[in-house]
Amino acid sequence: MAEWTPRRFRFVVFDWDGTLADSTSIIAGAIRQACADVGEPVPDDAAARYVIGLGLADALRHVAPALPPSRYHELTDRYREHYLARYLEIPLFDGVRELLTELEHAGFQLGVATGKSRLGLDQAMEQQALGRHFVATRCGDEGFPKPNPDMLLHLIDRVGVAPRETLMIGDTTHDIELAHGAGAGCVAVAYGAHERASLSRLGPLATVDSVGELRRWLHANA
Helix, strand or coil, X not given: CCCCCCCCCCEEEECCECCCECCHHHHHHHHHHHHXXXXXXXXXXXXXXXXXXXXXXXXXXXXXXXXXXXXXHHHHHHHHHHHHCCHHHCCECCCXXXXXXXXXXXXXXXXXXXXXXXXXXXXXXXXXXXXXXXXXEECCCCXXXXXXXXXXXXXHHHHCCCHHHEEEEECCHHHHXXXXXXXXXXXXXXXXXXXXXXXXXXXXXXXXXXXXXXXXXXXXXX
């Protein structure tokens, strides 16, 4: 391939779960187990996957609409217990390390915009030894959560680039809405939480099916 240098975008922002980390099944399973634990109807797998990346309150309202807010802490505690029992098993998707290294060496600035808590992201980045790649990160408990554009706008302002120079990469419709709201470009990955059809309907620049396909798109278009 030809030498890779930034042309259209200067700042590439990744979602974490379902985009860099292959965590969707563990998160969805923990959500479903937590609902069962507190006596709420168990959402199907698609409903549990849908809320990945949303803010905590929005996610709880979606998966347990009948649960009174006074009991949200019970559901949250049970979810965390199930998730933490397995989070060390979560791998990166094949090719992620190589992609991040190549983007960094090519001169792109890299960031993360995630619905994870700050503690959760810091633990995940330490576990995977990826923190050195990112110049800025923003989490769901540090401002308005996805799909509100606040998270991405904060990162854009912090790095000092224009929205049109920013590319968001994520696996959910929430990521696409986040990018559209911030005036940034977006590429959807269809190997995570949301189905390809749902992603493509929102008009990302591309919808890709693997990290390898993502790399090829970036090399040709970024």
